[in-house]
Amino acid sequence: xxxxxxxxxxxxxxxxxxxxxxxxxxxxxxxxxxxxxxxxxxxxxxxxxxxxxxxxxxxxxxxxxxxxxxxxxxxxxxxxxxxxxxxxxxxxxxxxxxxxxxxxxxxxxxxxxxxxxxxxxxxxxxxxxxxxxxxxxxxxxxxxxxxxxxxxxxxxxxxxxxxxxxxxxxxxxxxxxxxxxxxxxxxxxxxxxxxxxxxxxxxxxxxxxxxxxxxxxxxxxxxxxxxxxxxxxxxxxxxxxxxxxxxxxxxxxxxxxxxxxxxxxxxxxxxxxxxxxxxxxxxxxxxxxxxxxxxxxxxxxxxxxxxxxxxxxxxxxxxxxxxxxxxxxxxxxxxxxxxxxxxxxxxxxxxxxxxxxxxxxxxxxxxxxxxxxxxxxxxxxxxxxxxxxxxxxxxxxxxxxxxxxxxxxxxxxxxxxxxxxxxxxxxxxxxxxxxxxxxxxxxxxxxxxxxxxxxxxxxxxxxxxxxxxxxxxxxxxxxxxxxxxxxxxxxxxxxxxxxxxxxxxxxxxxxxxxxxxxxxxxxxxxxxxxxxxxxxxxxxxxxxxxxxxxxxxxxxxxxxxxxxxxxx
Ligand code: FES
Numbered sequence: 001x002x003x004x005x006x007x008x009x010x011x012x013x014x015x016x017x018x019x020x021x022x023x024x025x026x027x028x029x030x031x032x033x034x035x036x037x038x039x040x041x042x043x044x045x046x047x048x049x050x051x052x053x054x055x056x057x058x059x060x061x062x063x064x065x066x067x068x069x070x071x072x073x074x075x076x077x078x079x080x081x082x083x084x085x086x087x088x089x090x091x092x093x094x095x096x097x098x099x100x101x102x103x104x105x106x107x108x109x110x111x112x113x114x115x116x117x118x119x120x121x122x123x124x125x126x127x128x129x130x131x132x133x134x135x136x137x138x139x140x141x142x143x144x145x146x147x148x149x150x151x152x153x154x155x156x157x158x159x160x161x162x163x164x165x166x167x168x169x170x171x172x173x174x175x176x177x178x179x180x181x182x183x184x185x186x187x188x189x190x191x192x193x194x195x196x197x198x199x200x201x202x203x204x205x206x207x208x209x210x211x212x213x214x215x216x217x218x219x220x221x222x223x224x225x226x227x228x229x230x231x232x233x234x235x236x237x238x239x240x241x242x243x244x245x246x247x248x249x250x251x252x253x254x255x256x257x258x259x260x261x262x263x264x265x266x267x268x269x270x271x272x273x274x275x276x277x278x279x280x281x282x283x284x285x286x287x288x289x290x291x292x293x294x295x296x297x298x299x300x301x302x303x304x305x306x307x308x309x310x311x312x313x314x315x316x317x318x319x320x321x322x323x324x325x326x327x328x329x330x331x332x333x334x335x336x337x338x339x340x341x342x343x344x345x346x347x348x349x350x351x352x353x354x355x356x357x358x359x360x361x362x363x364x365x366x367x368x369x370x371x372x373x374x375x376x377x378x379x380x381x382x383x384x385x386x387x388x389x390x391x392x393x394x395x396x397x398x399x400x401x402x403x404x405x406x407x408x409x410x411x412x413x414x415x416x417x418x419x420x421x422x423x424x425x426x427x428x429x430x431x432x433x434x435x436x437x438x439x440x441x442x443x444x445x446x447x448x449x450x451x452x453x454x455x456x457x458x459x460x461x462x463x464x465x466x467x468x469x470x471x472x473x474x475x476x477x478x479x480x481x482x483x484x485x486x487x488x489x490x491x492x493x494x495x496x497x498x499x500x501x502x503x504x505x506x507x508x509x510x511x512x513x514x515x516x517x518x519x520x521x522x523x524x525x526x527x528x529x530x531x532x533x534x535x536x537x538x539x540x541x542x543x544x545x546x547x548x549x550x551x552x553x554x555x556x557x558x559x560x561x562x563x564x565x566x567x568x
Contacts, residue, residue, distance in 0.1 A: 004040050004074070007111035022111075038074040039242040041235070042112035044103060046124055048082035053121035053200065054144055055191025056222050063228040064116050064142060067235020073113075073242055075235065078106055085122050093472065094444025096123040096280075097550070097559050098542055103131035112137065113242035116234060120144030120192070120222075122199040122475075125207060126277035130558065132212075133249045133284040138241035140234045140342055141213040143204040145222035146315035147192035152183055159187045159194040160476040161308040164450065172458040192222025195315040196308040198476035202270035203277060208324040209264040211252045211341035215350050219319035237342055247342065253285050256336035260347065262294050263335050266301040266374025267327060269310030269393040271475020272483050275376060280556030286567040291387050291554060295378035295511060302369030303393050304330055306362050309478040310393040311370050313362045321362035325354035330365055379482060381514040382522070383468070383494050383504070386486040386554045391475075392508050396464040399480040400508040403516070404431040404466060408500050411436045412448045412471075420455040428462045431504045435495045438470035438488025439550045439557050443537065449473035449483040466506055468513065470495055470553075482506065482513055484553035490532060491552075497525040 005026070009018035023036060043064055047057035061077055068075040081099040083092045107115050115135070117128035120143050132139040150157040157166075166187075170180045193200035204218035214234055220227045241247065258278070265274050279289040304327060307313050328335060329351040337348035364370055375393035392400060407430045409415035415434055418424055426432075432451045439445045449471035453462050467481045470488035487493035494515065498504070503516040515522070538547035549559035 003113055004038060005036050005111050007040075007113070008109065035074055038072060039113045039239065040111055041068045041073050041075050041238045041242055042107065042110060042115040043075055043077045044115070044117045044128060045077050045079045046082040046118050046128070048084065050087045051082045051084035051121055052188070052191055053084060053193045054082060054124070056144055056227065057118055059228055060118055060142055060144065060231045063231035064235040064238070067232040068239045070232075071236045071239035073239035076110070076112065078110060080106060080128070083121060083123050083127070090442060091444040091446035092123045093446070093557065094546065096127045097546070097562070099124065099127035100130040100562070103128050104134050107131060107135040107137055113245070114138040114140070114238045116140045116142060116238050118142045118144065120200055120204070122203070122273065125200070125203040126280060129207065129212065129281055130284050133253065133281060134562070134564075136248050136250050138238070138246055138248055139212065140238040140241065141207050141217070142231055142234050143193075143207060143213065143217055145192050145220050145224070145227045146195040146201055147188055147190045148221050148223060148316055149195060149314045150186040150189040152186045156314065157183070157186055158196050158308065158314045160198060160474060161196045161478065163187050164474075164477055168453065168458060171452065171455055190221070190223045194476055196476050197269055197271065197305065197310065198474060199271040199273040201307075201315050202265065202268065202274040202475055205264055205268050205270065205324055206261045206274055206278060209261045209328070210257050211339060211347070212249070214343070215325045215353070216319070216323045219315055219323040221316050221319065241342065247340065247344065250285065252340060252342065253281075253287065254339065255287055256339040258282055258287050258289065260335045260339055262289065262297055263301050263331060264324070264327065266298045266376060267303060267331060268305045269303045269307065269370070269375035269391070272376060272389045272391050273472055273475055275389060276472070276484065276553055276556055279554070280558040283556050283558055283563045285564055288566050291378045294376075298374035298377055301331070301334055301374040302366060303371040303373070303375050304364045304366065304369055306364060306370050309476055310375055317362040321357050321360035322355045325350050326356070326363050329354045330363060332366070377508055377511055379508070379511050379513045381512040383498075383513045383515045384485045385494065386552065388468075388482050388485045388513055390480070390482050390508060394478045395480040399464060399466055401506065402431070402466050402480070403503055403505040404429050406431050406433045406498050406500060406502045406504050408433045408435070408498055409451075412442060412446060415448070415451060419452060422456055424454055424456075426454050426457065428457055428465060430465065431506070432465060432467040433495070433498050433504070434467070434469035434471060435489035435498070438485075438490055439552060440547055441470065441488055441490030443543070443546060443550075445470070445472050445553065445557060447472050447474045449481055450477040450479060468504065468506075485513075486552045486554045488552065492526070492529055492531070494522070496529055497522055
C-alpha cells in the first residue's frame with residue numbers, strides 16, 4: 001500500500017527505513033498509529049498577517065479538518081505563500097506564478113491522498129488551482145468568501161468599486177479630507193475578499209463553474225457561519241475523494257468545463273483578470289482558451305448578474321438570491337449541463353437544486369438581462385495583433401466607438417509624475433496611452449490600466465475617457481479601458497510605436513483597436529526602436545526567472561516551462 005504516510009517516501013535508499021524515520025518524527029507531534037494509518041488530506045494554509053482578505057482562513061481550516069476527521073481521514077495543514085493585493089510590491093501578479101510553484105511542489109513533496117486548497121484574494125485562487133491542476137491530486141477548493149457590505153451616509157459601500165469612485169470624487173474636490181478618512185474605515189467592514197464582481201469574486205464563481213468547489217462556495221460571505229459549514233462539508237468531500245482516488249482535476253477540467261467557466265465569466269460581468277487566470281489554468285491542461293471563441297460567446301451570453309461594477313448589488317445579494325447554482329439554472333442550455341463536479345454530480349443536478357428566491361433582483365432571467373451581451377470583448381487591430389480586452393459592460397456606452405488623439409505615458413512612473421500637471425496637453429476627447437506596463441515591462445503587468453482622469457479634467461466634471469495600455473486593471477473598476485494589449489510594448493509590440501498626437505480608433509462593436517498611422521511610417525518607427533537589454537531588476541533570483549520565462553497575456557502570463565502540452 002502506498003497511500004497516506006507511505007506516499008512519496010524521502011529517498012534514503014531503504015524504503016522501510018524511510019517510513020520508519022518518517023513515523024518516528026511525526027510521532028513527536030503526538031499522533032497515534034491509528035491516526036497515521038489513515039488517508040491523508042493536505043490543507044493549504046494561506047493565512048498571513050499581511051492578508052486581511054484571508055482573515056478567516058484559520059476558522060476555515062478548523063472546519064475543514066473537522067469534516068476530514070468526521071469522515072475517518074487525517075488532515076495535515078501546511079503553509080504556502082499568501083499574496084494580498086494591496087501588500088504586494090511591485091504587484092501581486094508578479095508573485096502569482098511563484099505561489100503556484102510553491103503550492104505545486106509542496107503538494108508533490110509531502111504525503112497526501114487529496115488536497116484542499118484555500119484562496120481568495122485575487123491571485124491566490126488562480127495560483128492554488130494552477131498548482132493543483134499540475135499536481136493532479138484529487139482537489140477541493142475553498143474560497144475564503146466575500147466581505148459583507150459597508151455603509152456610509154445612508155449609502156451601501158463596498159471594496160473596491162466604491163474605493164475608486166470615492167477616491168475619484170476626492171481628487172475632483174467633491175469630498176474633503178475628513179470624509180475620505182471616514183470612508184477608509186467603512187469600505188472593508190469585515191475579513192474576506194472584495195465584495196463586488198472583482199477578480200476575487202470572478203475567480204470564485206469560475207471555480208464553482210469548473211466544478212472544483214461545492215455549490216454556493218463562491219458567494220457565502222466570509223464571516224457567516226454558513227461559510228464554515230461549507231468548509232466542514234468540503235473536508236468530508238475531500239476525504240471521500242482521497243478514498244476513491246478521484247475525481248482528479250484532469251478528470252473534471254474537460255473542454256465542457258472550460259466552456260462553462262467562460263460562459264459564467266461573461267454572464268457575471270467578470271473581471272478582465274479572470275480571462276488571464278482561466279487561460280493560465282487551461283495551459284496547465286491539454287485545453288486552451290481561444291480568444292476569438294471567447295469573444296463569440298460574449299455575443300451570445302448576456303450579463304445576468306446585477307453586481308458592481310457592471311450593475312448595482314454586491315456579492316452577499318448574489319448569494320441570498322441563489323448564488324452560482326441559480327445562475328447556472330438561468331443560463332440553462334448556454335452551459336453544458338452534463339459537466340461534472342467534485343461530488344460526482346452533474347451541473348444539471350446542481351442547477352436543479354438551486355434555491356428559487358421570490359422577488360430577488362440580483363440574478364436576472366435571460367429575457368431580462370443587465371446587458372444583452374457578455375461583459376468582456378476581445379479586440380484586435382494594428383495596435384493589438386494578438387488581442388486586447390475591454391470590459392464593455394462597465395464602460396461608458398458613447399465611448400465604445402471613439403477616435404481620439406493619443407496622449408502617451410512611457411511608464412507607470414511617467415504617468416504618476418505628469419498626469420496631474422496643469423500644463424499637460426489633454427482634453428476629454430483624447431485617448432490616454434500607457435505603455436511599458438505589461439508582463440515584462442513593469443514587471444508583472446500591474447493594475448495600472450485604470451489611468452486616473454487627469455485632475456484638471458476631473459475637476460471640470462469628466463468622469464470617463466478612453467484609456468489603453470498593456471497593463472491590467474482591477475476587476476472592480478469602471479471605465480472605457482482597453483487592457484492587455486498584446487504583444488506588450490516592452491518586447492516591441494505596436495503600442496511602443498504610438499506618438500503623442502497620433503489618432504487612435506476604438507470600435508468595440510467591430511472589436512477593433514487601431515493606430516491611424518500609415519504602414520510605412522509604422523515600419524520606420526519600428527526599425528528605429530532599440531532592442532531592449534535585460535532590465536536591471538531582472539539580474540538575479542526570481543526576478544531573473546520571471547523576466548526569462550513569463551508569457552504574454554494571451555497565454556495567461558504563466559511561465560513558458562509550466563505549460564502542459566496542448567491538444568492539437
Ligand atoms: Fe483581496 Fe480585493 S484586496 S480581494
